[in-house]
Amino acid sequence: MHSGEEAGHLLNVDALSVSFPLFEGTLHVLDDVSFTINRNEIFGLVGESGSGKTVCALAVMKLLDPPGRVVGGNAWFGDKDLLRLSEREMRNIRGSKISMIFQDPKSCLNPFMKVGRQMSRVFRTHSAMRDSEAGEKAVEMLSKMGIADPKNIQNYYPHQLSGGMAQRVMIAIMMSCDPDLLVADEPTTGLDVTTQSEIMRLMRQTCTERGTSIWLVTHDLAVVAQNCDRVGVMHAGHIVEIADVHSIFRRPLHPYTRGLISAVPRIDKKIRSAGIPGQVPSFLNPPAGCRFAPRCTIARDQCLSDKPTYVQVEPGHFVMCHELK
Amino acid sequence: METILELHNLTKHFVQKGTFGSIVSTTEVPEVTVSPVGKKIVRPAVTRKESLVHAVDGVTFSVREGENLGLVGESGCGKTTLCRCIVRLIEPTGGRIIFRGQDILKLRSREMREMRRKMQYVFQNPSNALTPRMKIRTILEEPIRNFNLVHGKTELLSRLDELIGLVGLSREVLDKGPHELSQGMKQRVCLARALATNPELCVLDEPTSALDVSVGAKIIDLLEQLQKELGTTYILVAHDLSVVRQVCPRVAVMYLGRIVEAGPIDDLFSKAAHPYTQALISAVSIPDPEIRREEIRLKGEPPSPVNLPRGCRLSPRCSHSMERCRVEEPELVELEGDHYVACHLFLK
Numbered sequence: 001m002h003s004g005e006e007a008g009h010l011l012n013v014d015a016l017s018v019s020f021p022l023f024e025g026t027l028h029v030l031d032d033v034s035f036t037i038n039r040n041e042i043f044g045l046v047g048e049s050g051s052g053k054t055v056c057a058l059a060v061m062k063l064l065d066p067p068g069r070v071v072g073g074n075a076w077f078g079d080k081d082l083l084r085l086s087e088r089e090m091r092n093i094r095g096s097k098i099s100m101i102f103q104d105p106k107s108c109l110n111p112f113m114k115v116g117r118q119m120s121r122v123f124r125t126h127s128a129m130r131d132s133e134a135g136e137k138a139v140e141m142l143s144k145m146g147i148a149d150p151k152n153i154q155n156y157y158p159h160q161l162s163g164g165m166a167q168r169v170m171i172a173i174m175m176s177c178d179p180d181l182l183v184a185d186e187p188t189t190g191l192d193v194t195t196q197s198e199i200m201r202l203m204r205q206t207c208t209e210r211g212t213s214i215w216l217v218t219h220d221l222a223v224v225a226q227n228c229d230r231v232g233v234m235h236a237g238h239i240v241e242i243a244d245v246h247s248i249f250r251r252p253l254h255p256y257t258r259g260l261i262s263a264v265p266r267i268d269k270k271i272r273s274a275g276i277p278g279q280v281p282s283f284l285n286p287p288a289g290c291r292f293a294p295r296c297t298i299a300r301d302q303c304l305s306d307k308p309t310y311v312q313v314e315p316g317h318f319v320m321c322h323e324l325k
Numbered sequence: 326m327e328t329i330l331e332l333h334n335l336t337k338h339f340v341q342k343g344t345f346g347s348i349v350s351t352t353e354v355p356e357v358t359v360s361p362v363g364k365k366i367v368r369p370a371v372t373r374k375e376s377l378v379h380a381v382d383g384v385t386f387s388v389r390e391g392e393n394l395g396l397v398g399e400s401g402c403g404k405t406t407l408c409r410c411i412v413r414l415i416e417p418t419g420g421r422i423i424f425r426g427q428d429i430l431k432l433r434s435r436e437m438r439e440m441r442r443k444m445q446y447v448f449q450n451p452s453n454a455l456t457p458r459m460k461i462r463t464i465l466e467e468p469i470r471n472f473n474l475v476h477g478k479t480e481l482l483s484r485l486d487e488l489i490g491l492v493g494l495s496r497e498v499l500d501k502g503p504h505e506l507s508q509g510m511k512q513r514v515c516l517a518r519a520l521a522t523n524p525e526l527c528v529l530d531e532p533t534s535a536l537d538v539s540v541g542a543k544i545i546d547l548l549e550q551l552q553k554e555l556g557t558t559y560i561l562v563a564h565d566l567s568v569v570r571q572v573c574p575r576v577a578v579m580y581l582g583r584i585v586e587a588g589p590i591d592d593l594f595s596k597a598a599h600p601y602t603q604a605l606i607s608a609v610s611i612p613d614p615e616i617r618r619e620e621i622r623l624k625g626e627p628p629s630p631v632n633l634p635r636g637c638r639l640s641p642r643c644s645h646s647m648e649r650c651r652v653e654e655p656e657l658v659e660l661e662g663d664h665y666v667a668c669h670l671f672l673k
Contacts, residue, residue: 048540049537162626192564193564193605193608193609198622201620219538220538220610221538222567222609222610222611222612226610226611246615250615259539260539263542264542264567265541265542265545265568266611267567267594267606268616274546275540276539
């Protein structure tokens with residue numbers, strides 16, 4: 001039914017559901033998650049920790065560890081459904097077409113191998129390159145990533161790098177095969193504000209140059225506001241609101257989005273940040289109706305019993321809330 | 326307003342022993358011994374290279390009663406070390422800490438213990454700050470018992486109820502263990518423990534950085550409200566300026582162990598003088614896509630606190646760097662009412 005190529009879609013995730021069968025019962029972590037990522041765009045997926053953002057990214061990458069299982073849905077990438085591919089086919093896509101960077105860059109690098117060597121290994125895996133060529137490319141990539149002394153840094157082990165530098169190395173590796181999509185899972189969390197803005201700038205710049213789309217998974221709305229084109233807001237495994245970045249900040253409609261936005265402390269004006277009552281509900285027995293209802297200040301009886309459906313309030317702006325019916 | 330805490334030229338240097346790789350032999354004569362079998366053993370005289378980490382390097386500031394001070398800077402600039410020195414969890418190398426007119430570095434350990442009742446500390450990661458084998462009740466009882474703050478069991482119980490209510494938790498929490506609580510709840514327990522002794526000064530080391538935004542917002546709210554009720558003065562450490570903005574009327578910006586700028590928060594945000602402060606402020610993202618700011622960027626990464634650059638510590642990264650900056654270290658001078666800056670651009 002779907003083909004990803006229509007209307008410039010690069011990735012089309014359709015009704016993705018993921019569950020974790022455990023001894024205590026099944027955790028329904030993702031429930032009917034649908035969204036698209038267009039070419040040359042930065043899509044942000046935001047939510048609190050435990051809302052299922054990372055699981056969503058891992059499921060699409062087919063990197064979900066057992067007991068996590070995809071129980072339904074498709075992820076169209078071009079004319080291929082990623083969720084139906086064999087591991088061998090997926091391996092060809094990972095790295096060359098879609099690549100992923102993680103929150104803690106140091107845990108993704110091999111601690112026993114110098115960074116230059118780790119980088120050239122990746123280059124050689126994906127293209128026929130001689131060792132010396134790959135080494136040169138590693139130095140070139142490092143200097144493109146704004147590392148001052150690449151010749152020296154390539155001989156460092158990961159533990160000798162600062163967090164920001166390690167993340168630069170990761171970006172260099174992940175961008176080396178000119179992927180169509182870069183999945184970035186909390187790439188700047190745990191970094192200083194100054195390093196954070198540098199890393200985001202670097203990612204944006206390299207991706208625009210090469211026409212790569214970014215799927216940014218983060219909890220930081222400020223980062224989203226400054227970098228993304230479109231935003232999906234996730235709460236307890238549902239995308240509750242999805243829109244372009246301007247309308248979501250100008251006119252947040254879902255109570256959860258409003259709560260999230262008002263919770264962010266601001267530097268440019270002094271406002272009282274409000275926060276959201278309660279916590280992300282348990283995935284073991286999620287609320288029957290709207291999963292946000294127990295925390296929602298405007299919840300009605302209907303919210304507790306019926307699951308809301310998407311309402312399109314303006315073109316491209318979808319909200320999952322009974323209030324808007 | 327009375328001054329509650331003064332720091333004078335506070336310094337903390339750590340000695341870093343070299344690792345295996347950095348062993349250097351000295352110029353002394355190698356040691357020659359003869360083994361029991363008569364074989365000559367030549368062992369070179371070896372020392373391990375020692376270097377000094379200038380974690381906190383001459384910090385002077387004062388905190389007035391009720392006027393919270395925010396301490397900001399990148400990681401590795403010495404914020405946490407400074408805080409630990411203030412409550413003497415680690416001994417400073419030099420300088421003076423005057424708390425309520427008394428130099429606490431001269432106090433003996435028993436007197437210092439008494440002093441800690443008045444100055445409390447909240448650690449960065451609440452998960453590591455609570456003993457996993459104790460019930461919350463025991464955790465909160467400890468400081469109360471330590472300082473004999475209540476008499477009798479009923480008084481203790483009512484004090485515990487009061488404390489747990491103060492931080493917005495329900496009474497059931499008292500009989501739970503730390504592992505049963507969420508991060509936000511744990512941080513509230515940490516706050517309750519710090520407030521148990523009715524401190525005059527509370528040092529908060531990044532109280533929200535381990536929390537989700539929405540939970541962090543509630544903790545900041547709670548801090549404001551608690552101050553209204555109890556009148557505790559805070560020293561709030563953060564690497565995020567927007568967190569500080571809400572609770573602290575005064576801010577000090579730290580870079581590589583030194584205060585580079587300090588002043589009232591509005592002055593600092595509207596007319597930041599020091600190039601480092603400007604860069605720090607411009608790096609904070611605003612949660613509004615309509616506002617795009619021009620970013621002031623610094624070159625490279627902070628140098629290591631072992632090999633400090635000569636002159637101004639920012640000079641290798643600063644775009645305004647002049648000849649003088651690379652030679653002479655600028656002192657903190659008053660720019661205008663209560664706004665201090667350490668930069669040659671403003672030293673005439």
